[in-house]
Amino acid sequence: MTVNAVFFCSYKDVGKIPSDGLAQIAFAGRSNVGKSTLLNRLVNQKKLAKTSKTPGRTRLINFFLINEAYYFVDLPGYGFAKASKKDRNEWGRMVESYFQARKNLNGLILLLDCRRDPNDDDLMLLNWLQTEKIEFTVALTKADKLSKSKLMEKVRVIKKDYGIEPIPFSSLSGIGRKELWKWINDTVTAK
Ligand SMILES: Nc1nc2c(ncn2[C@@H]2O[C@H](COP(=O)(O)OP(=O)(O)OP(=O)(O)O)[C@@H](O)[C@H]2O)c(=O)[nH]1
Ligand SMILES: [Mg+2]
Structure with missing residues (x-):
């Protein structure tokens, strides 16, 4: 499968995001969880x-136009400990206002590091997605860092605790890429 992906624009001011009716698929999660890497691996x-390697790389809301048909939205990560309070507030507000506007947000991929337990920020987002009935899936990133049995155990625990079947993903091995594409293709055509 070949994908046409081009950088579209970076936004700080959510009001400037185009209302062109194209669907958006957003990528969210803790800083350093691998959002930008996953996006790159999806489009190769x-x-x-x-x-x-250092958290806090993505500081703006970045739009990528995919197959001239819809957008991937790379969001700044949350919980970046070294950021100043002012920066953290600014990022928080930016992402929050993106979520509030969410005109053409068809779905969101929530990334969780397969080696860590979801923290308060992850759970808040998860909870919010469920209450707002936003279409989402969970990618368990850096799957290459765990043995197969530990990974399967993690999948089981997430499913038991949160009622969602996460998709293990590795940007190194490419596992999960096919499953995520299936979810994306279903989700962009859903509305
Ligand atoms: N081993 C391994 N490392 C990964 C994988 N995905 C990402 N990484 C590494 O994790 C680090 C962070 O990746 P990014 O994609 O920049 O993380 P991010 O979530 O976009 O971070 P922010 O932009 O700061 O929010 C980098 O050093 C990546 O190489 C993976 O699947 N396997
Ligand atoms: Mg990033």
Whole structure:
């Protein structure tokens, strides 16, 4: 499958996001969980979204136009401990107002690191998605860092605790890519 993906625009001011009616699929999760890397792996372009070993790389809301038909929205990560309070508030407000407007948000991929337990921020977002009835799926990132049995155990626990079957994903091995694409294709055509 070949995907056409181009950087579209970065936004700080949510009011400037185009109301062109194209569907949006957003990527959200803790800082450093692997959002930009996952997005790049999905479209097989290593340098499309900027990635970094240090958390807090993505600071704006980045739009990528996919197949000239819909957008991938790379959101700044939450819970970046080293950020100043002012920065944290600013990012929080930015993401929050994006969620509040969410005109063409067809679905969201919530990323959780397979080696960590969901924290308060993850749970808040999860809870909010469920109450607002927003279409979402969970990707368990960095799946290459766990043995197969530990990974399966994690999948089981997430399913038991939160009632959702997460998709293990690794940008190294490519596992989960097919499943995520299936979810994305179903979700962009849903509304
Ligand atoms: N081993 C492994 N490392 C990964 C994987 N995905 C991401 N990483 C690494 O995790 C780090 C963070 O990745 P990013 O994609 O920049 O994380 P992010 O969630 O976009 O971070 P912010 O933009 O700060 O919110 C980088 O060093 C990546 O190489 C993966 O599947 N496997
Ligand atoms: Mg990023």
